[in-house]
Amino acid sequence: MTDMPQIALRNVTHAYKTDDGPLPVLRDLNIDIPEGEFCAVVGPSGCGKSTLTRLIAGLMRADEGDVILHGEMVKGPKNTVGMAFQNPVLLEWRTIMDNVLLPLEIVPTKLTKAQQRERAMSLLELVGLRGFEDKRPSELSGGMRQRASLCRAIVHKPEVLILDEPFGALDAFTREDLWQTMHNLRAEEPFTALLITHDLRESIFLADEVVVLSGRPATAQYKLKVTFEGERKLDDLYTQKATDMLSILRHQIEIAQGRVPNDNSGGEAA
């Protein structure tokens, strides 16, 4: 553990070039995520959340500012980053096991083939997919596919995990199951996570800190430390503390959407 944040965005500013001229998407965005912490990012639709994940993953460069992963500027894709998206994009011609093993075919590893399978198997077990390793993706439910895609995202032990609305397409109960799975994975596998979500309950259940982005061009409008005590349980979401946090976040989203004036003044505001 060091004091250096594992993920740092420093004054990140970006615009897309479009036929109608530049479209400013991110403006002076600053986010610090310490090693091992889980940060959720929420914000209005189209404000630049997926853009942010592409910048951290090194899939594109920001016009201005720095994206820093453990002290190093991101200049291109790194294999110390794992990603999962709303659509799990598993390869249908591969079994679930072979889908999970995919990153190990790309990222250099010291593991033997047998050790790789063993590692994939233990992750599948952890997310409740033991017995499904030889199935094809289409034989699994949406929730199961997303579990498999989480295993694939972390099979190569990335330092950083980027999740772009991975539970967005699932029904409410499956989603809550997956939240619990996420906690189980986190207890077993050390990683620093950034989760994009539009579900405020999900953000406070999973994250140590929630960052609310403003409308486009997005900047960090508000940061909320999540302060549940001990191991998180779904019941925590029905407490007064949760209601208070959710009401703050909902209000901040309304500000970000331009529905109510911005009354942020010091405090926890970014």
Ligand SMILES: Nc1ncnc2c1ncn2[C@@H]1O[C@H](COP(=O)(O)OP(=O)(O)O)[C@@H](O)[C@H]1O
């Ligand atoms: N490659 C691109 N070229 C031009 N505009 C883009 C591109 N990707 C996204 N955009 C636009 O940038 C804005 C932010 O997109 P995105 O980061 O996907 O938002 P979010 O994930 O918050 O919904 C949107 O208005 C979107 O239409």
Ligand SMILES: [Mg+2]
């Ligand atoms: Mg998006």
